[in-house]
Amino acid sequence: MVLKVEIEEPRCVAAGHCVTAAPEVFDQRETDGVVVLLDAAPPPGAYAHVREAALLCPAAAILLRERDGSA
């Protein structure tokens, strides 16, 4: 299973929950706090945090695509 992260930036409300949940994958822009995706294909060790971040986002701005992945 491979996990890909996508951001729908215009939805982001800069709450910062994603950075708290998965600092290795998300950051916030200095100026307006909008999410910055650090790693669109994070390592499996980060999956639990990334899922937590996607669930916590109060604007549903984080999309996860999971693929059965040998490829």
Next chain:
Amino acid sequence: MNGVLVVGASAAGLATAQALRARGYRGPVRLVGEEPHPPYDRPPLSKQVLSGAWGTERTVLRAPADLAALGIELLPGRRAVALDTGAREITLADGERLRYDDLVLATGLTPRRLPAFDGPAGVHTLRTLEDARRLRADLRTARRLAVIGAGVLGCEIAATARTLGLEVTLIDPAPLPMADRLGPPVARLLAGLHRDHGITLLTGTKAEAPVTDGGGRITGVLTSQGPVAADALVLAVGSVPATGWLHGSGLTLDDGVLCDARCRAAAHVWAVGDVARWWHEGQGRALRLENRSHATESALAVAGNILGADRPHRPVPYFWTDQHGVRIQVFGDPAAGDRLRVTEGDPATRTFAAVAETAGRPVGVVGWNSPHGVRGARALLTPP
């Protein structure tokens, strides 16, 4: 196996269902909602939807196909009318009964109305997509809007209506807008912001009765400071938990569904989101939060506890609001502070963050166009 039954198919109910799946729950998950729509988001209703920047389709949180792919069964347009905790079953308005292993109450709030204002055309409340559509339609032809209630919702609606070019009067009996959420110093800045943007802010003012024309349409409102002309009016005077259907169920209803520290209302019955009043161990009191982040945070907590985590729910409260291009972010309870210390920027330049303290202890953080300045807020307000 009856699985988990969630009543209320909005932010908190949806997040509970998704969190159960994310944590590996394989039993049936059903999401029963009174509204005919797939789950959608409310914060944009008073902002992007009301202004017209977003079509309503952008508010959808999860399309039915995505829910189906997750094995979440959505039952839209179905209203729960009774709960029998002994039989572990709910009854829907159409008479159907649904059994559960665990029940999650996520029915949110309904807007409070003022009886004096019932009746005239052009009087609105805002909670649902239909409410937003009706209000937007009215604002497109109206010239003057009166908003009763200068809480978060009333302030946002007033600000959005201003961007549409309406003359707006914002009326509230309190001396300052949102003072119970922001504390007086920041609420004073907010009052200034509204006035700078041309809003007529009538604080210390009671709305008494509507004025109507011969056709029964609103033309104004009588207030303790005199008449105000308006061809549309919004009541934003708070909301009440949607718990009417739970009377007689044996659950304790006290401004919400009363829960323990794990958001459990009774054996196999849980509550999440705006409708839940639970014991916050960190604060040593029962709390009910009406904000979008808590919908998801409580949902994650309850999903975990249904699966046996047995963990108390002790979040740092957080909400944001957008008004006149300013984003205000609030952590904890700044209104409980007796001193405000600016930690970044400067209120005079309208970009700042500040910590509210009581006896030198931080109780809240406010950011004013300062997402950077509030970044450490959660850690600061989490007791060790």
